[in-house]
Amino acid sequence: DADVTQTPRNRITKTGKRIMLECSQTKGHDRMYWYRQDPGLGLRLIYYSFDVKDINKGEISDGYSVSRQAQAKFSLSLESAIPNQTALYFCATSDAAFHGYTFGSGTRLTVV
Amino acid sequence: AQKVTQAQTEISVVEKEDVTLDCVYETRDTTYYLFWYKQPPSGELVFLIRRNSFDEQNEISGRYSWNFQKSTSSFNFTITASQVVDSAVYFCALSGRNTDKLIFGTGTRLQVFP
Numbered sequence: 264d265a266d267v268t269q270t271p272r273n274r275i276t277k278t279g280k281r282i283m284l285e286c287s288q289t290k291g292h293d294r295m296y297w298y299r300q301d302p303g304l305g306l307r308l309i310y311y312s313f314d315v316k317d318i319n320k321g322e323i324s325d326g327y328s329v330s331r332q333a334q335a336k337f338s339l340s341l342e343s344a345i346p347n348q349t350a351l352y353f354c355a356t357s358d359a360a361f362h363g364y365t366f367g368s369g370t371r372l373t374v375v
Numbered sequence: 376a377q378k379v380t381q382a383q384t385e386i387s388v389v390e391k392e393d394v395t396l397d398c399v400y401e402t403r404d405t406t407y408y409l410f411w412y413k414q415p416p417s418g419e420l421v422f423l424i425r426r427n428s429f430d431e432q433n434e435i436s437g438r439y440s441w442n443f444q445k446s447t448s449s450f451n452f453t454i455t456a457s458q459v460v461d462s463a464v465y466f467c468a469l470s471g472r473n474t475d476k477l478i479f480g481t482g483t484r485l486q487v488f489p
Contacts, residue, residue, distance in 0.1 A: 296476065303384065305466065305481035319475070353420065360470040360477055361408040361427075366420040 286354030398467035
């Protein structure tokens with residue numbers, strides 16, 4: 264099994280729909296992150312969490328929400344999807360940022 | 376504030392050419408860490424290297440080498456005798472000792488043609 268598992272791998276959804284992207288990790292790390300990747304913009308941080316009671320906004324949190332259900336699970340929700348949320352989404356985990364991240368395989372989301 | 380700049384958006388080379396990907400960083404921390412990640416066409420992000428600010432020795436791993444120069448705030452990545460399988464997007468990233476997250480550059484897309 265992968266250290267960080269993201270589901271679904273691909274998803275097409277309609278504008279206005281609510282969608283949840285899920286992430287689970289087996290590394291035993293406290294820190295989990297959600298990034299989105301857009302061509303030419305690199306990886307931008309949406310939300311991050313240091314434990315189930317510690318959720319922090321990243322640089323582009325508007326339109327997104329998260330839930331840290333357990334140390335191993337961190338979900339990202341789009342309450343009302345819009346086309347400019349079409350992107351590749353990555354979940355990552357770490358025991359400390361300066362150690363680097365372990366990434367999931369990504370979720371390719373298309374909002375039509 | 377911390378910042379990572381990868382000025383090269385896209386590079387194209389022919390197989391067996393050497394290629395260098397540039398990474399310039401900004402930080403006020405005296406202790407910091409630099410990273411390179413590779414994203415092949417399949418999409419996953421693969422860790423390549425981590426370097427701390429106190430270790431300026433260049434690193435070589437097979438055809439890959441990294442040149443860390445604090446004087447120019449650069450951490451450049453060279454692929455020697457490039458191969459088609461090196462085609463990917465490469466990200467440089469930075470973290471301080473006490474910062475919450477990695478700061479990524481915008482990435483460089485490398486295309487290696489046969």
